[in-house]
Ligand SMILES: [Zn+2]
């Protein structure tokens with residue numbers, strides 16, 4: 358089959374590789390009908406995620422049709438399913454608590470030394486996202502092997518198009534969990550840093566969850582414009598002083614909740630950004646939390662911080678004092694996708710949530726390398742790339 | 747620690763777990779050493795994928811030990827022999843390789859707070875000499891015959907019914 362493979366920094370290729378087959382009893386093989394390039398795939402593309410190996414198949418946002426099933430799978434050949442990017446056994450302590458991203462049994466990495474050293478515990482398995490998360494082949498391919506297929510994949514009705522449901526795999530539940538983690542109350546102002554797909558879905562979710570005012574912060578005019586369709590107030594951080602504007606919008610109080618939808622490669626939001634970049638270059642595992650710093654500074658006293666943005670290392674100049682002195686709460690984590698898919702599918706069906714507004718480009722799998730380059734270089738226009746194998 | 751005394755040291759994988767093992771290879775089971783690698787892998791996976799309900803009970807059988815110990819990574823040449831079936835999932839084993847021999851005990855017990863089963867593998871461990879060095883290697887989390895990995899795999903098998911793998915086919919070594 359054809360698959361998009363990683364070969365190094367800024368080097369992804371469409372290769373011919375062996376088709377996957379059933380390995381374990383709960384497996385299913387899915388023929389991919391649609392898959393997307395994610396903002397977090399750009400971290401792999403930019404070579405800032407460790408434990409990648411040449412030839413690794415990328416892609417963690419995908420859906421398709423069931424081709425083959427193991428004896429314990431609850432899917433049937435021909436089922437149309439969206440697959441969560443988090444691989445979860447459904448039976449361990451964490452899965453039973455609906456903390457699917459923390460699954461104890463889905464990460465087969467032979468050593469968890471680095472993650473145990475850095476994080477204290479190892480992470481659950483993810484599709485197409487380095488060997489630290491299990492080395493699973495991703496779904497930017499014609500076929501994919503899906504472990505624990507009785508837990509993750511959600512069946513979708515025929516009257517919904519691929520593009521309506523594809524993002525149930527990651528960015529929609531991720532934006533949704535980001536808004537839930539902001540504990541939005543009536544009257545709240547919610548400020549969102551980063552109008553990439555997760556930020557935009559967080560904005561849409563915040564609206565659904567009843568935020569009074571939503572502020573969108575980015576520097577890409579088109580992305581800011583997409584945010585305004587959900588009633589968000591756009592702030593271009595290259596043109597205005599974000600902290601001043603947020604004070605003005607909230608009568609000096611500050612946003613009740615702030616959402617960092619930027620993550621580890623955050624640049625240009627505030628002081629120290631250059632310092633972060635240098636440290637990242639010299640490979641000392643530094644995250645670049647420029648957006649997060651500003652979000653914490655902006656947040657009102659006693660407010661909430663939600664952090665869906667991806668981080669993987671250590672942060673410098675982290676405003677710990679502001680966190681403590683203002684009594685802020687912080688919620689974060691990889692998305693527990695399986696906990697939200699059924700609810701979100703209903704919201705898509707009844708028209709409450711729209712996902713298609715985000716898609717800017719549709720490409721065949723063979724043009725995926727171009728898709729990656731453009732998604733990185735032309736972030737204003739290339740808001741979301743969907744690949745059709 | 748410098749001593750010629752045989753010390754007892756234990757390794758446990760928390761919450762809900764089971765026995766794993768050192769990638770010990772049993773000479774009597776699976777396909778023969780002379781069969782192609784792909785066949786051996788397939789045989790190994792067929793065994794691994796047995797129903798989960800009976801796994802704990804079956805741990806007291808030597809063949810099941812071998813089944814667990816052979817999961818995944820290439821074996822280290824150790825052979826495990828179950829010498830005694832104790833109460834409540836306690837099993838005495840003797841593992842040997844070449845002239846080396848080490849005794850140990852596997853115990854499964856409920857983890858506190860209903861967090862599943864705690865699984866512990868304790869070895870009667872010499873700290874000196876060739877064997878001491880080899881055992882130290884097995885306890886190294888990055889070591890090739892890594893006890894923690896074996897225990898984790900056993901826990902996967904008990905809890906989820908299978909041992910997670912990124913292989914795209916039973917034969918394939920990597921994800922790609
Ligand atoms: Zn994603």
Ligand SMILES: [Zn+2]
Nearest residue numbers: 446449452460
């Ligand atoms: Zn689990």
